[in-house]
Amino acid sequence: MDAKTERIIYLDHAATSWPKPPEVIEAVREAMVHDGANPGRGSHRMAVSAGRIVFEARKALAELFRIANPNDIALTFNTTIALNMAIKGCLKPGDHVVATAVEHNAVRRPLEHLKRTIGVKVTYVETDERGRLDPTRVREALLPDTKLVIVNHSSNLLGSILPVAEIGTMTRKRGIRLLVDAAQSAGILPIDVEAMGIDLLAFPGHKGLLGPQGTGGLYIHPEVNLEPILHGGTGSQSEAAEQPDVRPDRYESGTVNTPGLAGLAAGVRYILHETVEKIYNKEWSLAQRLMEGLSAIGNVRVLGPEPGEPRTGIVSFIIGSADPSETAFILDRHYGIAVRAGFHCTPLAHGTAGTAATGAVRASVGHSTTEADVDALIAAAKEISRYY
Secondary structure, eight states: OOTTTSOOEEOBTTTOOOSOOHHHHHHHHHHHHHOOSOTTSOOSHHHHHHHHHHHHHHHHHHHHHTOSOGGGEEEESSHHHHHHHHHHHHOOTTOEEEEETTOOHHHHHHHHHHHHHHOOEEEEEOOOTTSOOOHHHHHHHOOTTEEEEEEESBOTTTOOBOOHHHHHHHHHHHTOEEEEEOTTTTTTSOOOTTTTTOSEEEEESSSTTOOOSSOEEEEEOTTOOOOOSOOSOOSSOTTOSSOOOSTTGGGOOSOOOHHHHHHHHHHHHHHHHHOHHHHHHHHHHHHHHHHHHHHTSTTEEEOSSOTTSOOOSEEEEEETTOOHHHHHHHHHHHHOEEOEEEOTTOHHHHHHHTOTTTOEEEEEOOTTOOHHHHHHHHHHHHHHHTTO
């Protein structure tokens, strides 16, 4: 059978969601066919229509995240760009930052760069080995010159959910900015930026929000004045030599991904209709089923929170002495199951989990995952475990 027509059991939603809902695909197609002009770069009807698509995406995101003004959302091409915008636009020489020990490299590497280049000071707060964070540790790490706290809402390795709201209450009282990496939580966990004390929210469009790759964004609280890290054409105030002050133009230089944003808007509307709570409950239930099945295999170690505890739909594991990359290869080639193996761009979290030397296999469920998909992985893992 042709590899392109063979059915794949897709358990890699933490990397990107697939398949996309039909309405997402149709929205992209419609934008490509009928609204292919450059938004904000002309007054003709196609440019106006394309601009409307961009605004509808911004408006849907604002509704999902309880953002009062959609123009406080800067649209980006992914979470990594959003995190770089927030970190590099917020920090100055000598500032102190508190981050967690389960951060992605999209946080760690910008911080390490700023440590080396402008003397930013960084404290990484430890979680337990399952990725659970006691907010007291954050409070104890705060210093008089702490300007920013960064929290990964859910670990992309362990699936643990960090106490953002508790930390937000703490940072608001002290006038410290809170940046939340919602790469694994947007569209899956409830997010209310004001209620949770979030000043900066970085999110992808292509994971839990079910949109195309090449989409994402950064919410910037109206009282936060980030220094732009990109400068250029915005479609507004073209006669000025400096970057405009008006939002969102100040943070959106260059042409945006209009077809992608059409798909993102459709994905967000799908989530609003289904509800985040329903999506989370489904993914939690599937993750529990997977954990219980894997844990019943004698030589399989499952990472992350214990069964029954809150977590996103990420279940990472190791089978005996098997190299995780080999396990993933076997699952793909012999069982038609797509997972991810290795270090998942988060060596900090692997250090926390005690898997820094080996990495792990990561399975992640999504909106389209079924119990049969989960059971197929459990059965395959059981067979593979006999050889390790």
